[in-house]
Amino acid sequence: MEARALKPRTSRPAWLRQVWNCRLLYLMIIPLIVWYVMFCYVPMAGLYLAFEDFSYKGGIWGSKWVGLANFEAILTDSEFLRAFRNTLIFSFGKLLLQFPAAIILALALNEIRQPRLKKIYQTVFTFPHFISWVVMAGILKNMFASNGVINQLLTVAGMETVSPLLSMSGFRPFIWLSNIWKEVGWDTIIYMAALAGIDPGLYEAAEIDGANRWRKIWHITLPGIRSTILIMLILEIGRVMTTGASFDQVFNLYSPPIYEVSDTIDTYIYRTSFNGTKDFGYTTAVGLFKSVLGVLMMLGANKLVTACGEDGLF
Amino acid sequence: MTTQKRIRPFDLVINLLLGALALITLYPFYNVLILSFSNITAISKHTPYMWFWAWDLEGYRTIVNDPYFFSSLGNTLFVTVVGTTVNMLLSVAGAYVLSKKRLPGRGFLLTLVVIPMLFSGGMIPTYLVMKDYKLIDSIWSMILPYAVSSYYVIIMKNYFRSISPSLEEAAVIDGANDITVLLKVILPISLPFTMTFFLFYAVERWNEWWNAYLYISERRLYPLQIYLREVLINMNNQLSLMAQIKSGKKIPAESVQMATIIITALPILCVYPFVQKYFVKGVMIGSIKE
Numbered sequence: 001m002e003a004r005a006l007k008p009r010t011s012r013p014a015w016l017r018q019v020w021n022c023r024l025l026y027l028m029i030i031p032l033i034v035w036y037v038m039f040c041y042v043p044m045a046g047l048y049l050a051f052e053d054f055s056y057k058g059g060i061w062g063s064k065w066v067g068l069a070n071f072e073a074i075l076t077d078s079e080f081l082r083a084f085r086n087t088l089i090f091s092f093g094k095l096l097l098q099f100p101a102a103i104i105l106a107l108a109l110n111e112i113r114q115p116r117l118k119k120i121y122q123t124v125f126t127f128p129h130f131i132s133w134v135v136m137a138g139i140l141k142n143m144f145a146s147n148g149v150i151n152q153l154l155t156v157a158g159m160e161t162v163s164p165l166l167s168m169s170g171f172r173p174f175i176w177l178s179n180i181w182k183e184v185g186w187d188t189i190i191y192m193a194a195l196a197g198i199d200p201g202l203y204e205a206a207e208i209d210g211a212n213r214w215r216k217i218w219h220i221t222l223p224g225i226r227s228t229i230l231i232m233l234i235l236e237i238g239r240v241m242t243t244g245a246s247f248d249q250v251f252n253l254y255s256p257p258i259y260e261v262s263d264t265i266d267t268y269i270y271r272t273s274f275n276g277t278k279d280f281g282y283t284t285a286v287g288l289f290k291s292v293l294g295v296l297m298m299l300g301a302n303k304l305v306t307a308c309g310e311d312g313l314f
Numbered sequence: 315m316t317t318q319k320r321i322r323p324f325d326l327v328i329n330l331l332l333g334a335l336a337l338i339t340l341y342p343f344y345n346v347l348i349l350s351f352s353n354i355t356a357i358s359k360h361t362p363y364m365w366f367w368a369w370d371l372e373g374y375r376t377i378v379n380d381p382y383f384f385s386s387l388g389n390t391l392f393v394t395v396v397g398t399t400v401n402m403l404l405s406v407a408g409a410y411v412l413s414k415k416r417l418p419g420r421g422f423l424l425t426l427v428v429i430p431m432l433f434s435g436g437m438i439p440t441y442l443v444m445k446d447y448k449l450i451d452s453i454w455s456m457i458l459p460y461a462v463s464s465y466y467v468i469i470m471k472n473y474f475r476s477i478s479p480s481l482e483e484a485a486v487i488d489g490a491n492d493i494t495v496l497l498k499v500i501l502p503i504s505l506p507f508t509m510t511f512f513l514f515y516a517v518e519r520w521n522e523w524w525n526a527y528l529y530i531s532e533r534r535l536y537p538l539q540i541y542l543r544e545v546l547i548n549m550n551n552q553l554s555l556m557a558q559i560k561s562g563k564k565i566p567a568e569s570v571q572m573a574t575i576i577i578t579a580l581p582i583l584c585v586y587p588f589v590q591k592y593f594v595k596g597v598m599i600g601s602i603k604e
Contacts, residue, residue: 139346266437283437
């Protein structure tokens with residue numbers, strides 16, 4: 001608004017004139033900036049709480065400063081360490097199972113030569129992605145209940161019944177597999193996009209050279225989507241601390257008897273903050289520790305990929 | 315299928331595998347549909363159920379007779395309609411502005427948008443800030459925290475940048491300002507594209523449950539997802555009991571629960587097959603690196 005005070009014909013600096021020319025653009029982006037400040041940056045500033053002993057009276061800005069005491073407490077909190085371990089197990093399981101599964105499914109879909117059939121498969125496989133975990137948990141709990149369809153089938157087949165939702169050994173595989181069921185189709189889309197970009201001439205040339213299907217997949221298709229695979233890998237590693245095991249999924253499926261194998265950092269933060277066992281300052285410190293580690297892991301993975309001469313995220 | 319192309323065993327195997335996977339993907343939903351229409355006789359007699367042994371609407375009737383069902387449906391519709399509108403207004407305007415290279419301070423603004431993709435205040439600081447904003451137990455707590463997705467803004471910005479500048483220049487010569495260029499020139503030609511993000515946002519708002527779970531304790535403000543959660547966990551017995559007393563029939567809690575699931579997922583079930591291509595397009599555009 002200062003610009004208005006200046007007379008149009010005076011020789012004000014070029015950059016100021018440019019700002020004035022863009023005044024409508026600034027006007028249009030104001031709501032977005034206000035939103036980012038209010039709902040992203042003010043909460044980020046609220047991480048200050050991680051260094052405080054929270055009191056309702058003082059709030060974020062007026063509670064007692066305790067320095068790194070909260071972080072020291074984290075390292076001796078066995079319940080946190082359990083949640084930390086579970087988070088890593090969920091995430092690395094996902095990385096080992098779902099990550100390759102998506103690539104394999106994309107390669108399989110790529111081999112379907114009828115476009116219509118391929119589209120039908122894709123439509124079916126991506127569908128569960130759009131259903132919330134609240135609904136999915138309802139469906140899964142019903143299917144795996146003692147009188148649910150899975151156990152009825154097992155009984156008919158003369159096998160032992162299962163209850164993965166309450167089983168110490170079965171819960172983790174259940175989380176991995178149900179997440180594959182819900183999300184693997186969606187994960188393939190990005191690879192399908194990359195596969196569509198491979199020059200068909202390469203396949204033709206390989207055919208002339210007498211390459212079979214496997215050789216074509218190995219020497220053309222996989223190298224063709226390598227950079228996409230690496231980018232997805234970096235992103236996935238960046239998610240190890242948070243949604244590696246999706247919070248929505250675990251939160252809607254876990255229960256007290258199996259916290260030992262199912263409690264993750266996020267569910268731990270939520271539960272202990274709101275049932276009053278832990279101080280808000282302490283759980284904020286846990287959250288901060290988690291996000292910092294997540295960002296570091298992503299940057300590390302990115303560095304590793306770029307060091308190998310491949311394209312990273314940045 | 316073409317007859318002149320010979321079908322190789324490889325194709326047969328891969329189709330069998332993918333076909334089986336497709337069935338596994340869909341069967342759970344089919345199972346829910348069967349159960350939602352079943353009654354006590356069907357459930358006790360025919361196990362495991364692969365077919366509709368009954369077409370009993372009692373489960374649906376129980377839900378529809380619950381006044382809280384309608385209040386939560388209303389809340390979800392409000393959140394979806396208003397929330398998606400807010401999403402689109404902020405994102406389209408923001409992405410358009412960020413696509414302008416001539417804008418001084420563009421780099422700074424972009425950084426402002428990108429940082430939250432990597433880092434956030436986390437659950438507790440956000441909760442306390444929401445409390446300061448007086449958004450606890452307000453329907454806006456389901457709309458405002460997710461009013462913008464940085465990821466979508468960046469993709470949209472990349473797309474707007476790819477639109478030929480000559481279109482804009484022509485409009486500017488005709489005396490159009492930045493706002494009219496966006497409304498009259500850019501938006502009409504990018505409608506199918508922005509449609510994709512409209513759908514992404516709409517699905518997210520419809521499925522929204524976590525903010526409601528965290529910030530809302532008043533039952534009349536519950537969205538459908540939280541209502542469903544309640545039906546699945548706590549209230550199912552209470553609800554079917556009430557209906558049983560009213561109708562004098564025994565209603566399985568299962569069919570009430572499954573009916574609620576169907577109702578909650580119905581809009582997505584119906585719309586999804588027709589709009590799937592938009593979602594796929596959205597991801598493909600997002601995958602193109604700047």
